[in-house]
Amino acid sequence: MAGVRQILKYQWKAYWRRFTRPGQLAQFDILLLLLLGALLIFKLPPVLRRAARELAIGQTVVMGQLLFALAAAWLYPRIENAIISIHPKDLIRFPLTTNSMLLVRIDSFFISPAAMIITTGSLLGALPLLASPRPFIGIAAAILFFVMAASLGLSLSHMMSSAALRIRLMIVTAIVIVPLGAVLFASGREAPRRLASIVQFTPIRLVTSAAIAPNYRTALLSLMTLTGCAALALLLLRWSFSRSLSDQETNRPRSNRAASLIRFPGRLGGLVRKEQNYFRKLPIVWIGLLITLAYSQIFWFGAPHPVSFQAIILIVFSINMALSANCFGLDEPPEINRYLLFPLRGRDILLGKNLGFAIVVGLQLSVTLPFAFWRLGWREVFFGLIEAAALSFAYLAWGNMDSVSAPYKMRFYRETGGGSIFDALIGMTLCSLPGVAIIYLTRFNSELLAAKLVSVLALTTLAYLVSLHFAGRKFERDWQKISYRLS
Numbered sequence: 451m452a453g454v455r456q457i458l459k460y461q462w463k464a465y466w467r468r469f470t471r472p473g474q475l476a477q478f479d480i481l482l483l484l485l486l487g488a489l490l491i492f493k494l495p496p497v498l499r500r501a502a503r504e505l506a507i508g509q510t511v512v513m514g515q516l517l518f519a520l521a522a523a524w525l526y527p528r529i530e531n532a533i534i535s536i537h538p539k540d541l542i543r544f545p546l547t548t549n550s551m552l553l554v555r556i557d558s559f560f561i562s563p564a565a566m567i568i569t570t571g572s573l574l575g576a577l578p579l580l581a582s583p584r585p586f587i588g589i590a591a592a593i594l595f596f597v598m599a600a601s602l603g604l605s606l607s608h609m610m611s612s613a614a615l616r617i618r619l620m621i622v623t624a625i626v627i628v629p630l631g632a633v634l635f636a637s638g639r640e641a642p643r644r645l646a647s648i649v650q651f652t653p654i655r656l657v658t659s660a661a662i663a664p665n666y667r668t669a670l671l672s673l674m675t676l677t678g679c680a681a682l683a684l685l686l687l688r689w690s691f692s693r694s695l696s697d698q699e700t701n702r703p704r705s706n707r708a709a710s711l712i713r714f715p716g717r718l719g720g721l722v723r724k725e726q727n728y729f730r731k732l733p734i735v736w737i738g739l740l741i742t743l744a745y746s747q748i749f750w751f752g753a754p755h756p757v758s759f760q761a762i763i764l765i766v767f768s769i770n771m772a773l774s775a776n777c778f779g780l781d782e783p784p785e786i787n788r789y790l791l792f793p794l795r796g797r798d799i800l801l802g803k804n805l806g807f808a809i810v811v812g813l814q815l816s817v818t819l820p821f822a823f824w825r826l827g828w829r830e831v832f833f834g835l836i837e838a839a840a841l842s843f844a845y846l847a848w849g850n851m852d853s854v855s856a857p858y859k860m861r862f863y864r865e866t867g868g869g870s871i872f873d874a875l876i877g878m879t880l881c882s883l884p885g886v887a888i889i890y891l892t893r894f895n896s897e898l899l900a901a902k903l904v905s906v907l908a909l910t911t912l913a914y915l916v917s918l919h920f921a922g923r924k925f926e927r928d929w930q931k932i933s934y935r936l937s
Contacts, residue, residue: 453545453546453550454546454550454553454554454557455542457554458554458557458558458561461558461561462561465561465562466561479623481839485531486523486564486567486568486571487567489571490567490570490571490574493722494571494574494575494736496576497516497577498513498516498575498577498578499811500512501513501578502542502577502578502580502581503581505578505579505581505582505588505661505662506581506582508583508662510658510661513578513579513657513658513661514654514655514658516575516578517575517592517654517657517658518654520568520571520572520596520599521595521596521599521654523568523571523572524568524572524596524599524600524602524603525599525602525603525606538642542695543776546924548691548692548695549690550690551695552687552688555604555691556604559604569588572596572915574622575592576588576589576592576593576596578709579661582661582662583661583662583663583664584638584660584661584662584663584666584669585661586636586664587660587661587663587666587669587670587673587834588657588658588660588661588669590660590673591656591657591660591661591672591673591676592657594673594676594677594680595653595654595656595657595676595680596681597652597680597683597684598676598679598680598683600774601680601683601684601686601687602683602686602687603688604615604687604690604691605683605686605690605691607618607823608687608690608691608694609690609693609694610695610733610863611694611863612693612694613660614688614693615693615694620736621881623740624740624743625738627744628740628743628747629747630744653676653679656672656675656676657672657676657677659672660672660673660676660808670677677881680800714805714809717793717794717798718794718798718801718802718805721799721802721803721806722805722806722809723806724800724806725777725803725805725806725810726809726810728742728780728806728862729773729780729806729807729810729852729865730810731780731862732773732780732860732862732863733863733875734769734770734773735770735773735810735814737769738766738769738770738814739813739817741762741765741769741816742762742766742814742815742817742818743767745758745762745818746817746818746821749821749824749825752824752825753825754825756826756830756833756892756893757889757893759818759822759826759830759834760833760834760885760888760889761889762817762818763834763837763838763841763885764837764841764882764886764889766811766814767811767814767838767841767842767845767881767882767885768878768882770807770810770814770845771845771849771874771877771881772860772874773807773810773811773849774804774807774845774848774849774850774853774875775845775848775852775853775874775877776847776849776852776853776857776858776860777800777803777804777807777849777850777853778803778853778854778857778932778936779853779857779858779859779860780860780862781795781936782936783933783934783936783937786929786932786933786936787933788926789929790929791926793910795922795926796921796922796923796924796925796926797886797918797921797922797923798922799922799925800850800922800925801851801918803853804846804850804918807846807849808842808846811838811842812838815834815838819831819834822834833888833892833903835863836903837884837885837888837889839907839910840884840885840888840906840907840910841881841882841884841885841910843884843907843910843911843913844880844881844882844883844884844885844910844913844914845881845915846914846917846918847881847913847914847916847917847918848877848880848881848917849877849908850914850917850921850922851917851920851924852873852877853921854924854925854928854932855924857932857935858935859934859935859936884906884909884910888903888906891903891906
């Protein structure tokens with residue numbers, strides 16, 4: 451235990467030294483802290499009062515929503531931008547047992563002020579249960595629920611750092627999410643009701659059932675079920691941590707071959723393959739693929755409205771915006787230096803990255819194209835391809851300038867949090883306008899439709915070519931600043 455205390459002591463000092471130095475925190479981290487603090491101070495108290503009043507009369511709607519929000523907050527280890535805790539594989543260097551290393555991993559998570567705010571909010575979130583018919587059993591159930599949520603959040607972080615576990619996680623997620631998403635998409639207006647019926651069988655329901663149970667037998671049954679769920683979550687945490695220590699990711703050659711399945715000819719081919727290899731290591735890419743897979747299952751039930759097909763294309767590009775708006779984020783400073791050794795101009799390097807982005811997004815959308823052609827016809831597929839091309843040029847036009855003006859470091863197998871949230875919102879709004887315009891023109895304004903579609907596509911193409919030229923020149927001029935920001 452002495453070794454664990456020493457590691458945590460110096461890790462605490464190192465983190466808060468970095469926290470207090472100006473310019474060390476990303477804008478995303480600062481915004482996250484401000485958002486969590488504002489929610490804790492201003493939003494949480496009235497919600498607690500409403501939840502207490504409902505629990506006093508046997509209702510659980512607000513309490514269920516509160517528990518869901520707090521459980522989502524415990525997924526913070528997946529979106530944390532700064533590396534607070536020592537990576538599991540780096541812990542092997544210390545003369546510690548597996549349990550001691552896991553203790554370091556768990557305790558170091560609470561060094562972050564965001565984690566402290568989430569913990570405080572969770573403890574306060576259990577207070578309304580004091581007004582329920584079974585207050586102490588309800589609070590015990592809430593504590594078990596938060597332990598389970600935190601364990602699952604850390605377990606997910608460990609699984610994403612293990613090559614073998616990532617594959618299994620993606621398979622299980624696809625098996626669960628794709629059919630569920632297809633059913634909800636096909637339900638239309640009935641989707642909220644069906645989703646509410648599913649919620650009846652979640653741990654959130656067990657917490658509220660324990661608090662408002664008509665007798666102690668029912669309350670204790672819910673509490674024991676939650677105890678079993680929390681125990682399983684802790685076992686999963688221990689197992690995933692052990693696997694992340696032992697998995698040294700020895701299958702890199704196979705990964706490289708998989709990344710080279712789509713080859714681009716010419717001198718940019720190697721750069722395009724590198725971008726594909728990098729992008730596939732980001733969870734957001736697989737999230738986009740799961741969304742298109744779930745949507746494609748709707749076509750088995752019948753033909754959806756054509757607007758939904760165009761809306762999915764718009765959603766996929768919005769999800770992948772971080773890939774285009776921060777195309778240097780996955781590069782290390784030595785890689786920036788190596789770009790200068792290539793017989794390539796700045797615009798050529800950006801073009802290679804843009805082609806990698808277009809291929810990845812194209813693969814995501816290609817899942818739905820055969821189904822759309824089957825149910826909607828070639829005309830709607832053609833409109834969708836025009837929309838995808840216009841959105842590609844728009845997002846890459848904004849992304850090229852943003853990538854060389856305000857790059858930020860991104861990490862493999864982690865969410866793409868970072869940069870300015872205001873720039874991201876402005877960019878997403880402006881870049882989505884061509885897609886919205888095409889949806890409007892194809893649905894509500896069919897006069898001179900071909901000319902209008904060509905005009906939208908020509909404007910976005912021109913914007914992309916202009917951005918490629920100026921962003922390439924800026925990269926050649928400011929490559930040292932970009933390298934410094936990524937260090």
